Amino acid sequence: MGDFNSNRSNKVNFETKIQDSQEIVIGKEGLRKKILQKGNSWKTPFHGDEIQVHYRVKLQDGEFFDSSYDRGKTFTFKLGQGEVIKGWDERIATMKKNERAILTIPPNLSYGETGSPPLIPPNSTLIFEIELISWNSIRDISGDGGILKKIIKEGQGWATPRDVDEVLVKYVASSADGKILSQSDDAVEFSLMEGHLYPAMKKSLKTMRKGEIVELIVKPAYYFGNSSFDGDGDGIGILQSSNSNLIIHLELISWKSVVDVIGDNKVLKKIIKAGEGYDHPNEGSLAKVVYIGKLLDGTIFERKGSHEESFEYVCLEGQLYENLDRAIMTMKKGEEAIVTINSHSMFYEIKLVDFNKEKPFWKMETKEKIEACDKIKNEGNVLFKDGNFQCASRKYEKASKFIQFDHSFNNDEKCRANTLRISCYLNNAACKLKMGEHQEASELCSKVIEYDPCNVKALFRRAQAYLRINELEKAEIDINKALEVDPTNRDVKVMYKELKNKQKQYTQQEVEIFSTMLSKLKTIL
The missing domain is CATH 3.10.50.40 (Chitinase A; domain 3)
Structure with a gap:
């Protein structure tokens, strides 16, 4: 923590602050803290962040022997990386910007049994006055240490670009010794779906806010992306051969939101x-x-x-x-x-x-719901006649939603709603059959049959759906039921003949398959 210098002049003020503030214990290892000045933000630093602090330090019942204030320069270190004593790493991680506190750090969280001779004896308790000036956030973007992001300037708001958004950026890419390899003379716009130059840029931009400026430390595995490299090829080759890091100074100017x-x-x-x-x-x-x-x-x-x-x-x-x-x-x-x-x-x-916008059905009176259902169902009928089956299907689905919940309807309204509901299901089933969506058609007909088990149209259309997906036994059950209800129905009779023809074809196919198997068996024997 720098050179040890004497600082007797501040002893009285320091001890007065200790007496005036209330001490609390942090953790279970004897670390104690007294806040002298509260911070002015809710944010606290994370492990890996680059921290700038001012401090004074003394031995318990001793005099100051080191002070960054006297040197006129803040002390900088990376939090949680073992660059400072354990008591600092634990306490400063909880501090806010501009917070000042007095820390009493026991030997087990400082220099321990060995001390730091000649000024810090073994098993010494240290008293620090620490002021958290600021920090630069450093994030492991790739999760494997391949891309580290150091925030130089905080961005605005909370939003960050998404995978499909188009970003406007400025950047300078250089080697660790400062040689520029690539840069944007003007702002560059590109889609994050496609990326630009280095994959580290694409990955990092999705974590940045508008106006944010960062420094990226990039390992060789993240030099290149799918896009062609347009920088100094010789320079990047040297970096690769030496396994050196790439440094990218990156600014997110703005972005255009893109919706998938x-x-x-x-x-x-x-x-x-x-x-x-x-x-x-x-x-x-x-x-x-x-x-x-x-x-x-x-x-x-x-x-x-x-x-x-x-x-x-x-x-x-x-x-x-x-x-x-x-x-x-x-x-x-x-x-x-x-x-x-x-x-x-x-x-x-x-x-x-x-x-x-249309008035939503949950805001409608019961009469309005029935009228809206009837109106939209008729619109579907027009579309069906014009051969626009997909749009007609959507109309019938929408119409049925208006009367989906009928608990507030009176008896007459429930009767009318039930008639409309059945009509919407049957018409939608007809659309699904036209579009080849046979499973959906059968499900809609089944809903009708739940209300009305003898509905010939529902039985007929469900049988049609079953025939198309070769569920012949189910089709036969529906056709027989329909003929029981309406023995003279011409359409059902025609379908009955179609069913019998299909059953005959399948029987012939089975006979042919069996005969072929027998022939092969005889040849083997």
């Missing part, structure tokens, strides 16, 4: 201008937008709306390309964004001018 709309990185929304508030459109919202669709070469292939008159449409009703529609549903009023679709083959420049 679908969850597979194929539809990405980059926010150019933030919107208002927290709300965004949902299914059925009336949205007003202005957008331009472009190919990568700048060719415009679609344009909707203008600054004078925006384009109005209803969300998720098939009026727009679905992935674009879903991207708009993540936007806020007034937000401007660029949406990239299908691995960057095309993109849209979009502004969500305004939107009106």
